[in-house]
Every structure is written in C-alpha cells, then in structure tokens.
Amino acid sequence: MAVQSSKFPRSMSGIPGFDELVGGGFHKGTVNTITGSSGTGKTVFASQFINYGAQIGENGMIITPSESAEYLKREMMSSFGWDFSKLEEEGKLTIVDVTDPDLRLQKSIEIDPVDFLINFRKLVERKLKEVKPARLFIDDLTAFFMAVEAPFKIRSLTDDLFGTIRASGVTSVVTIGTAFSTNQFLEYGADSATMLSRERIKNNLIRSIYIMKMRGSKIANSIRVLDISDDGISVSSLSPYS
Numbered sequence: 001m002a003v004q005s006s007k008f009p010r011s012m013s014g015i016p017g018f019d020e021l022v023g024g025g026f027h028k029g030t031v032n033t034i035t036g037s038s039g040t041g042k043t044v045f046a047s048q049f050i051n052y053g054a055q056i057g058e059n060g061m062i063i064t065p066s067e068s069a070e071y072l073k074r075e076m077m078s079s080f081g082w083d084f085s086k087l088e089e090e091g092k093l094t095i096v097d098v099t100d101p102d103l104r105l106q107k108s109i110e111i112d113p114v115d116f117l118i119n120f121r122k123l124v125e126r127k128l129k130e131v132k133p134a135r136l137f138i139d140d141l142t143a144f145f146m147a148v149e150a151p152f153k154i155r156s157l158t159d160d161l162f163g164t165i166r167a168s169g170v171t172s173v174v175t176i177g178t179a180f181s182t183n184q185f186l187e188y189g190a191d192s193a194t195m196l197s198r199e200r201i202k203n204n205l206i207r208s209i210y211i212m213k214m215r216g217s218k219i220a221n222s223i224r225v226l227d228i229s230d231d232g233i234s235v236s237s238l239s240p241y242s
Contacts, residue, residue, distance in 0.1 A: 008216065011135070011171040014052020015045060017235030021211055021220040026192065029169045030215075031162045033187050035176040036196030041207055041226055041233055042175040044080075045196070046137040047072070048232045049173050051082045054092040058134035061127065061170075062095045065120070066139060069097040080232050094131045096123075113147035114157065120144070121161045128168040136165065136172035142183060151185070158189040191215045196226060201240060208240045 010025035019025045026032050034042050050060040062084075064072060069084075072095070076082040087093035120141075128136070148154050165172050174190070176183045187193040192214035198207045207226040211219040225236035 011058070012052070012056075014048050014055075015233055015235060017224070017237065018209075021222075021224070021235065022192070022214050023217040023219070026171055026173075027214075027216060028171050029166060030191035031165050031172050031174060031189070032192040032194070033174050033176050033183075033190040034194050034196065035178060035183050035187060037178045037198065040196035040198050041228055042177075042196060043072070043075075043139070044228060044233045045194075046139075046173045046175050047076050047082065047084075048080075050093065050135055050137050051076070051084075051087075051232075053135040054087050059092045059131075060087075060094075060135040060137065061131055061133040062093065062137045062139070063124065063127070064095070064097045064139040065141065065144070067097065068099055069095040072097075080230065082232075094127070094133065096127055113144060114153060117141075117144060117148070117157045117161070121157075121164050124161065125164045125168075128165070128170060132168075133170055136170045138172065138174045140175050140177045142177045142186070145185065154185045155189070158185050162189050187212065192217075199240070206240045209235055 009028045010023075011028050012025040013019055034045050036042050047062075050062060053060050062069075062072070073084040076084055084093055084095070088095065124138070145154050145157070148157065174186065176186050193212040194209065195212050196207065196209050198205060207228065208223050209226040210223045213219070223239055223241070225238045225240050227234050227236055
C-alpha cells in the first residue's frame with residue numbers, strides 16, 4: 001500500500017480506494033492521465049473527480065472536444081444521479097463542448113491537426129484564466145494527436161498543453177484512449193498515469209486499475225479490481241487474479 005510521501009498538498013480524487021494507492025490523492029496543480037480502452041470507466045472516473053470536487057467547494061471545468069455536454073450530463077445523471085446541470089447553474093461547473101463556437105471552428109476539416117492542437121492549447125489557456133477552476137477534466141484527445149505524423153511534434157505539443165495547464169495551478173485529469181497508439185506520448189508528459197482495463201477472466205468480464213507512475217509519490221505496485229455501481233466507481237482491495 002502506498003503511504004504519504006511528500007508535504008505537497010493533495011487533491012482527494014473522490015474515488016473510494018484510489019487515494020490510498022497514491023499516498024493521499026493527486027498532487028495539486030498536476031496533470032494526471034487516465035488511460036484505457038472503450039468501456040473501462042475513464043469518463044466515469046474523471047466525472048466523479050469533478051463531481052466530488054464540487055461537493056467539497058472546488059469548482060470544476062470539463063472540456064469535451066468529441067461529444068456534447070448534454071450527452072455527458074444525461075449519462076452521469078441517469079447512471080449515478082450526478083446533476084451537472086445544477087452544478088452549472090450554481091456556478092460550480094463549466095463545460096466546454098463541441099457546440100462551443102471556438103471548438104467548432106478549430107475542428108474544421110481544413111485545419112491542420114498541428115494548428116488545431118496549438119489553437120486548442122490557447123483555448124484551454126483562455127478558459128482557465130476566465131473561470132479559474134480548481135479541477136479540470138479534458139476528454140480524450142488521442143484521435144487529434146494521432147493525426148500528427150512526427151513523434152517529436154506530438155511530444156512538443158503535449159509538453160506545451162500540459163505546461164499551460166500546470167501554469168494555471170489547476171489539478172487536472174486527462175482521459176486517453178488506446179485505439180490510436182499515441183497514448184504513450186501523453187502518459188510520458190503527465191505527472192501521473194493510471195491504467196484501466198477490462199479483461200475476461202474465466203467466464204467474467206472484470207475491470208481493473210493500476211498506477212503506472214506518479215511523480216513525487218510512492219505508489220502501490222498492485223493491480224486492483226475496479227467496481228462500477230449506482231454510486232459511481234471505486235477501487236476494491238481485491239486483485240482480479242485472486
């Protein structure tokens with residue numbers, strides 16, 4: 001089990017069982033990736049992080065370049081009872097989605113993917129300065145990085161985006177898919193990397209979680225079962241292989 005390993009302030013994740021694996025939560029002001037294939041629980045994990053923050057007085061921002069806010073709000077409300085619309089009305093949550101004019105313009109098919117990512121970084125920087133959230137969730141950007149051909153350019157763009165996020169002081173979670181094999185670049189540039197998976201063990205499909213890295217913190221070197229219930233996501237003390 002991980003233990004508290006530094007005096008730097010932490011942001012509790014709101015995921016039962018997770019913080020004990022990483023010494024007390026995410027370091028404040030850091031970029032933390034959550035990687036997994038479709039259906040492993042990435043969006044639930046990040047949404048729960050945002051929802052928990054709102055409950056303890058830490059306002060949040062969600063940026064979803066690939067889907068509408070209404071879809072996300074409907075999914076979280078129907079599955080877990082998390083009322084993101086109410087949080088928006090109360091000023092505790094801001095959502096930037098594909099209906100945002102700036103994002104629509106950036107995603108024009110005529111725009112070079114490198115230019116899109118540069119403009120996206122500027123958009124994130126501007127929104128963070130305007131809203132000043134304590135917590136940030138950016139939905140999967142992997143497909144956009146996949147369109148960039150030069151690996152060194154992917155690394156540079158990643159460093160620029162993550163540097164902008166860190167400079168704002170926000171604690172962020174960035175979800176990453178595995179379909180396009182560019183996740184390693186984003187994980188390398190992040191302060192922590194958490195891996196989610198779903199696999200068949202005998203006749204059961206089981207979700208699991210492990211911490212690949214967290215800078216400045218001791219981590220638990222074990223794979224745990226990841227449970228999703230009506231209350232959200234939680235990390236079990238059990239191994240999927242026991």
